[in-house]
Amino acid sequence: MKASDKVKHRTDMISSALRSAILERVLMPGMKLPEDSLGERFGVSRTLIRQSLERLAAEGLVELRRNKGAMVAKPSLEEARDLFELRTQIEDLVISRVIKNMSPELLAELEAHLAKEVAAEHASEPISIRLATEFHILLAKLSGSPVLLRYVEEIGYRCGLTLSLYARPHSTDCGIQEHRQIIEALKTGDEETARKLMRHHLTAVADRALFTTEEGGPLLYLDALEPYAKKVRDGGA
Amino acid sequence: MKASDKVKHRTDMISSALRSAILERVLMPGMKLPEDSLGERFGVSRTLIRQSLERLAAEGLVELRRNKGAMVAKPSLEEARDLFELRTQIEDLVISRVIKNMSPELLAELEAHLAKEVAAEHASEPISIRLATEFHILLAKLSGSPVLLRYVEEIGYRCGLTLSLYARPHSTDCGIQEHRQIIEALKTGDEETARKLMRHHLTAVADRALFTTEEGGPLLYLDALEPYAKKVRDGGA
DNA sequence: GTATAATTGATTGCATGCAATTTCGCCACA
DNA sequence: TGTGGCGAAATTGCATGCAATCAATTATAC
Numbered sequence: 001m002k003a004s005d006k007v008k009h010r011t012d013m014i015s016s017a018l019r020s021a022i023l024e025r026v027l028m029p030g031m032k033l034p035e036d037s038l039g040e041r042f043g044v045s046r047t048l049i050r051q052s053l054e055r056l057a058a059e060g061l062v063e064l065r066r067n068k069g070a071m072v073a074k075p076s077l078e079e080a081r082d083l084f085e086l087r088t089q090i091e092d093l094v095i096s097r098v099i100k101n102m103s104p105e106l107l108a109e110l111e112a113h114l115a116k117e118v119a120a121e122h123a124s125e126p127i128s129i130r131l132a133t134e135f136h137i138l139l140a141k142l143s144g145s146p147v148l149l150r151y152v153e154e155i156g157y158r159c160g161l162t163l164s165l166y167a168r169p170h171s172t173d174c175g176i177q178e179h180r181q182i183i184e185a186l187k188t189g190d191e192e193t194a195r196k197l198m199r200h201h202l203t204a205v206a207d208r209a210l211f212t213t214e215e216g217g218p219l220l221y222l223d224a225l226e227p228y229a230k231k232v233r234d235g236g237a
Numbered sequence: 238m239k240a241s242d243k244v245k246h247r248t249d250m251i252s253s254a255l256r257s258a259i260l261e262r263v264l265m266p267g268m269k270l271p272e273d274s275l276g277e278r279f280g281v282s283r284t285l286i287r288q289s290l291e292r293l294a295a296e297g298l299v300e301l302r303r304n305k306g307a308m309v310a311k312p313s314l315e316e317a318r319d320l321f322e323l324r325t326q327i328e329d330l331v332i333s334r335v336i337k338n339m340s341p342e343l344l345a346e347l348e349a350h351l352a353k354e355v356a357a358e359h360a361s362e363p364i365s366i367r368l369a370t371e372f373h374i375l376l377a378k379l380s381g382s383p384v385l386l387r388y389v390e391e392i393g394y395r396c397g398l399t400l401s402l403y404a405r406p407h408s409t410d411c412g413i414q415e416h417r418q419i420i421e422a423l424k425t426g427d428e429e430t431a432r433k434l435m436r437h438h439l440t441a442v443a444d445r446a447l448f449t450t451e452e453g454g455p456l457l458y459l460d461a462l463e464p465y466a467k468k469v470r471d472g473g474a
Numbered sequence: 475g476t477a478t479a480a481t482t483g484a485t486t487g488c489a490t491g492c493a494a495t496t497t498c499g500c501c502a503c504a
Numbered sequence: 505t506g507t508g509g510c511g512a513a514a515t516t517g518c519a520t521g522c523a524a525t526c527a528a529t530t531a532t533a534c
Contacts, residue, residue: 009303009487034515045489046516054288058295060384066246067495067516082382086330093326145319147297151388246517271485282519283486304486304525 010232014042015052017228022061022072023133023157024126025164026224029074033062041229060158073161080162087155088202091136094152095198097143099191106142110183113138117176133160135179175201247469251279252289254465259298259309260370260394261363262401263461266311270299278466297395310398317399324392325439328373331389332435334380336428343379347420350375354413370397372416412438 018038021027033053035046042049057064063073075083098106117131133156140152178201185194255275258264270290272283279286290307293299300310312320335343354368370393377389415438422431 036515047488047490050516051291054291055295058292068497069515079383082384086382086384089330093323145323146316147319147323147392155384273485284518284520287486305527306485 010044011048011051011055013232014044014048015055017042017232018052018056019059019061019157020130021225021228022056023130023160023164026228027072029072029161029165031072033070033072035069038225041225043229043233059154061161073158074165075158075162077166080159080166083155083158083162084202087159088199090148090151090155091139091198091202092195093148094136094140094143095186095194096191097145097148098139098186099189099194101142101144102186102189107183107187109138109142110186114176114179114183117179121176129160132176132179133157175204178204247281248285248288248292250469251281251285252292254279254469255289255293256296256298256394257367258462258465259293260367260397260401263465264309266309266398266402268309270307270309272306275462278462280466280470296391298398310395311402312395312399314403317396317403320392320395320399321439324396325436327385327388327392328376328435328439329432330385331373331377331380332423332431333428334382334385335376335423336426336431338379338381339423339426344420344424346375346379347423351413351416351420354416358413366397369413369416370394412441415441 018027018033027033035049035053038049038053039046053062053064053070056062057070060075061073062070064070113131113135117128117135120127120131136156137149137153140149143149178197182194182197182201185197255264255270264270272286272290275286275290276283290299290301294301294307297312298310299307301307350368350372354365354372357364357368373393374386374390377386380386415434419431419434419438422434
């Protein structure tokens with residue numbers, strides 16, 4: 001019975017695929033996302049596409065305008081600043097909760113993740129960005145608060161999207177070294193230091209996002225989506 | 238053109254109606270929400286009902302289980318505690334932002350709202366609960382951060398739902414007096430006091446929610462929804 | 475009499491169809 | 505050359521239909 005509850009809806013797969021595509025800069029901000037083109041690609045009807053788009057809209061990754069369809073969100077600089085500021089404050093909450101819950105098992109999880117990051121250090125950029133994001137999400141998971149986890153996820157994703165608009169392509173968005181230091185501080189239970197490190201870590205990322213880039217028209221160029229769609233069509237996770 | 242953007246979808250109206258019904262304890266936690274009964278009541282097809290339910294599920298007010306339909310969420314005590322704890326921390330962020338933005342206009346808005354609360358002091362319980370919730374939401378609005386606003390809304394709603402499960406029916410959930418004191422502290426720019434007051438205010442509410450009530454089966458009793466549905470059918474906001 | 479299997483009824487998952495709205499190309503006209 | 509309007513194509517908003525799944529109840533065996 002629980003197994004059947006765990007069955008993922010196709011909607012989940014599609015929104016995950018689209019989310020990945022957005023975060024990996026395959027779908028750039030401003031691109032149009034017509035329901036039936038997407039439906040064709042993913043091999044499903046507009047119904048499911050629409051659901052996925054609505055979900056992503058709730059996360060702030062796509063904008064949905066009445067009778068005008070969906071497009072990848074294009075956060076303004078102001079929104080971006082708000083987002084990054086909130087992020088540091090929210091992750092502050094994460095830190096203090098993780099410290100409260102600290103345990104050897106928990107530490108092991110963190111270090112396992114760090115190891116993955118190190119292993120992928122010279123892999124492709126999208127992968128290392130994803131891993132870096134997942135470090136923050138892992139921390140949120142370990143905070144023990146489902147709601148906090150959701151917020152960190154959402155803000156993290158949106159910050160990632162923002163970076164694809166305002167940051168130059170190949171900045172190492174999250175230093176592995178910094179992650180290591182944070183884990184170190186958590187290990188010794190030094191909340192103050194951990195917070196400071198995290199704050200520094202995040203503002204460093206934010207500060208790199210100060211470039212105002214010129215406007216580009218809303219393009220429609222979904223071919224790059226193909227690999228993501230294929231996975232869903234083939235029933236992948 | 239902007240006007241057309243502001244047109245509310247019927248989905249918005251329906252989810253608002255359902256949200257109100259839940260928060261005003263017309264739909265109690267655990268009640269089943271079948272798509273077609275609701276569709277009939279609201280005079281729309283299952284399509285729109287489904288969208289609304291999904292939106293409410295994203296907010297945590299409704300639980301959605303595969304092939305089993307929707308029901309009003311029934312947060313566990315543990316989830317409730319998490320929610321209330323997070324709420325105090327999130328509203329801390331609100332306070333410090335509002336203090337930064339403080340201005341006479343802003344103060345006027347707050348006092349106008351307080352006046353409304355006073356005026357409705359002896360009105361029906363649902364109304365005063367709603368106004369009390371809206372005080373917190375107004376503060377979040379004045380914080381200037383759209384994302385923070387969304388989070389405060391969501392957490393506020395979910396706390397309201399929780400109270401309908403665990404608190405005794407007629408506790409004055411938010412003291413008007415306490416709201417007044419908070420405004421006072423904000424006026425003088427005393428962040429420390431404002432925070433302390435808010436924290437005290439919120440934990441007072443949370444502590445009233447310590448009663449474990451016995452289990453009730455998932456009922457289906459939608460007749461009480463009628464007034465909410467009527468408004469939507471008639472095209473009201 | 476209890477337990478298990480099979481059938482029926484209710485409810486959701488998803489696709490499709492039609493009407494309404496928007497967008498875009500085209501042509502007239504200043 | 506640039507601008508305004510008009511019609512066709514594209515796209516969304518919503519309802520409905522059918523298949524799949526789940527819940528409940530009856531039937532059957534032990």
